Each structure stands twice: as C-alpha cells, then as structure tokens.
Amino acid sequence: MATKEFSSVKFETILEARDRIKGYVSRTAVVTSTTFNRLSGAQVFFKCENLQKTGSFKVRGAHNAVLCLSDIEAAAGVVTHSSGNHAAALSLAAKSRGIPAYIVMPHGSPETKIASVERLGGIITMCEPTLAAREAACEALKLKKGAALVHPYNDVRVIAGQGTAALELMEDYPDLDVLIAPVGGGGLLSGSAIAAHGKSSRISVIGAEPLGASDAFESMAKGQLVPLTSPVTIADGLRASLGPIAFELLKEHQVAITTVSEEAIVAAMKLVFEVLKLVIEPSAAVGVAALLDSKLNLSGKKVGVILCGGNVDLDKLPWIKRLKI
C-alpha cells in the first residue's frame, strides 16, 4: 500500500474514507424519540456514536489515518498523545492493521482509560500532565521508533474519517434541515460539515460548544483562532483548542457555533439516559443541550444530532449529588 496524502478534505475524501474503513467500524444506529420531538418541536434523528467501537466516533478517523499509511510507514507503528477517546481508538486501529500504537498519556489519566488502551494493545508511555511534556514524549517516540504521528484532530485523514458518521446519517436521512455536532478540536464538526454539504446544499451545520470552553465560538466571531485557555466544563472531550485545519474548514462551510451552559449539559445528559435509555458522555450531551435550547428555533425542522460518545465514569454521574467528607 502506498501513502495517501491530502492537502485538504473534500466530499470525495470522505467518500473514500467511508470505503476505506468499512468493516473496521460499525454503521451505528439512528434513533428517534417522540419525547425529544415534543420538547424540541423538531423531528430529531440521533446518530449513536456512543454505540460505536471503543464507545466513540474517534475510531473512524483513527482507522482512516492508519489505513492511509504505506506498508513501510505502518510497520513502524503510530504514535499520539491523548488521555481520552482517541487513545483507545488509535490502539484499536493499529491492532486492526497489526502494527504497534504508542500512546502518550499524562499522569492522572483515569484508570479506566488506561485499562482500555492496555486491553486494546496500546503501548503506554506516561508523562507529566502538560502539553509540552506530552508533545516532547510524542516527538521522542517518533524519533526512536520511526512511528507516524496521528493527531487527534488536526489531521486531514482524521477529519475525513470523522466525517463518515454524518455521511451515514445523511445517507439514511437526506432531507435533514439542520445537523448538530459538538466541537472541541473540530475534527468531528468540520468533517460533518463537509459530509453534510456534499449531500445537501441547503442543510445548516451547527457546532455545539460548552460556554466554559468557547474558543470555537470566539474564533469564528473574530475570524482568527483564539486559543483555549483554562477550559471549565464537565465535557472532558471538548477541552481541546480548535485546530487550524478545522478552523479553515468551518469558515469555508459557514458553520455556526452555539454555546450551552453546564446546567443545560447535565440536564440533557440525564434526559438522554432517562428517555432514550442510552449512556452518553457529557460531550455528547452538549449537542443535545443545543437541540433543546429555544434560541436555535428548530421548530418544524428535521434535525440530526451526533451523539459522539458514551465513555463516562459511571461512579461520578454529574447529576448525582454526593456528600463531601
């Protein structure tokens, strides 16, 4: 296999990604709910990436990136730094291809995340919990092992892979008026926008972001990247700064960003457990909170919502008041 390289992401890039990762990732279910229709006034279609392998959409981008490598590149393995869903996703993608995945994780990463990477065969290097230490450890592994970096979101192969979730949803429901996806680093949102606009010229794509980590909102408003400093949100998957590649794509596709409060995120998360009987993580609830926010005026519209993941600490569900001792 020869290396696949892309300068940017087009609709065709996502169609190719879909074909490339087929058989490695699940075509996830789409669920509907009379209760959510009633509450939002819209006709809602939830794309269940919480039911995806490893519990998040991240396996889509990770597989596409790993399968784009030439055989020679692949043999040396892949490397990334992540304390979250991308770590498990890249471990599985590397395992699928039979190559090593070197995962740099900061001290203090949740035990369950570490265990999940180990179970999937990822080779873990612990480091100090700073961005500098993470990047240095990553760089060292690149040099020492010759491993290829697979960034969690600032990578066109990854963005193309993430776009396949929205592509599947649009294949099932081509007449959606609005598509909502959460935004952290922007891989899912930018990929979704390209996929959605490739299938429909009239669909609006909306990024949902926590108020306490609203760098995408600010970046789009100012027309220049505003780095995220000290995010304060329960949505751990969205504490990343919007990446430069995604930023350009979001501008090109005129994606709107809406922000939601922490209270709205927790309420939306509990409501999904209660009504849809689905376990989602706080990042996925951000999109649901946007759906339920009356300021978006979704009444009468057909709305797709990507439930991005379901990896949550079940001992610390955010609506349960625990007494401190």
Add this chain to the structure above:
Amino acid sequence: MATKEFSSVKFETILEARDRIKGYVSRTAVVTSTTFNRLSGAQVFFKCENLQKTGSFKVRGAHNAVLCLSDIEAAAGVVTHSSGNHAAALSLAAKSRGIPAYIVMPHGSPETKIASVERLGGIITMCEPTLAAREAACEALKLKKGAALVHPYNDVRVIAGQGTAALELMEDYPDLDVLIAPVGGGGLLSGSAIAAHGKSSRISVIGAEPLGASDAFESMAKGQLVPLTSPVTIADGLRASLGPIAFELLKEHQVAITTVSEEAIVAAMKLVFEVLKLVIEPSAAVGVAALLDSKLNLSGKKVGVILCGGNVDLDKLPWIKRLKI
C-alpha cells in the same frame, strides 16, 4: 370487534398477538458485544426491550389484552393495579384505543412512575400499599365503571403479548441454543418459552430470578406454587409471586430456573451501562447476571437474553455508594 377469548396460550396465540399489536409497539433492536461474548464464552444476542415504548416489554401484553376486547367491553375502559411498568403500559394501550385506563397505585409509588402514568392519560386512584387494598380498589372500579381487568401477568392475553419479544428474537436468530428471560410473575418467561419452542424444538429456556425472591425456583422444584413472601431484591420488577397460569406453562415447557445474587445483579447492570452503553433496570440485569454465571455452562452456545426494561431511578443507581446523613 368481538371479544377474543383463550383458554391457554399456544404458539399460534403468540403469532396472532404479534399481528394484533403490530404498529402499536416497536420491533426492538438486537445488540451484540465482543466483550460480553468474551466474558460469557457464548455468542450473545441481547433483545433490547429497554428501548421499547414506555421503557419495557409490558406494552406488548397490555396492547394485546386491550385489542382483544370487544368494542362494547372496551368502551367502559380497563383497570389494573400496579406501581410499575404495567401501569404505564396499560395507560398507553388504552390511549392507543381511545378508551379510559383506571390505574390503582399504592401510596408511596415513585413520583416518576405516577408522572409517567399521568402523562399517558391513565386515571389514577391511590390506595393503601397492601395487596388487599389494591385488589379492593380494583374491584370497586370494575363495578363502578364496568372496566375490564387487565392483570399484569396472570392473564393469557397478556402472556401471549409478552411472548412476541422472544418471537421477534427467534425470527432474527432461529438457531439460538438458549434463551434467558427474567421471571417475576412469569408473564414474560412463559410467553417466551412458548414462542421459543414454537420456532425451535431444541432450544433451552432459562428463567433468571433473584435469590432474594426465588419463588419460581422453589415452585418448580416442589412442583407446586410456593407464594413469595417478603422479597428482598433490588429488582423491583420481579417482586411479584409467580402466577398460576405461568406456572402451568413453565412446567409444560420444562423451563429451568436459575438464581443470582444481589451483588451479581448490580455488577451486571453496571457492566451493561459501561459496555453496551444501554440503560437497563435491575430486573433486566438479572438475566445478564445469569448469562455471566459460570454455573450455567454456556460456553460455545448461542444465547438470547431479553433485556426486559430500562426504567430506573437515575438518582439512585445501585453501584453508587451514597453517604448517609
């Protein structure tokens, strides 16, 4: 429409129930999981009745019973006593036919259950929390309103309806070796046994029961109904005594009963949240606990498990230790 009456439940009764309730209830998803396959050694197929309307399989039996009434009978409405899933299910079934549902609920019923019945249009009568008071209130409504009693499980129409979940599963996977369903009053389990044996002569049907409410286990062992006194289990849906109609059917179909501990129920429930990303209630976890119990020796078998419901108090998940004040 004329009244449909049955003396017993045959496979054909379930086929008729399936056709009768079609369009009123969901054909629920069946999910698989490599993790559960690895843990059990079996190939497992989960039938997701937690995703059913009103969050449990109970709408199947309730709709079948309501749709079996003649127009004249139906006009006077239906009545039942229940603090659980049957109350919401009968309310919805009555609403589907445009007739009143009189629901007797004991004082102390969870607020969420009361709210759910109200939202579905059920007309609630509160009573003292004793079986005698519940039956008396039910009888009074029968006399006063002329309403038809729909018992939660000791009713052939209800049993036939509940059997349609297993029927759907067997239609999708006809070569199952084992089918596991939880047992409380026995409506689901007996209906499942008839459906399974109608589709396959070689399938084993196993009822899963909490150790702290093991009247079905004892009744089958002794060959006579042993009433359940003071059940002690978190599985609130299984605190009912096995009904006489179900008991006869379980004997006829040589259904085995297995018991599981409270610890196993809680562990299984948490594992389903964690791995399947599905919200289930403790009663549904009883079947999963049986699946994971090595004493059943399911290695290499194809096993269906009915996840009976997903209505659980999300503020009181049983694995979360809460400090008492």
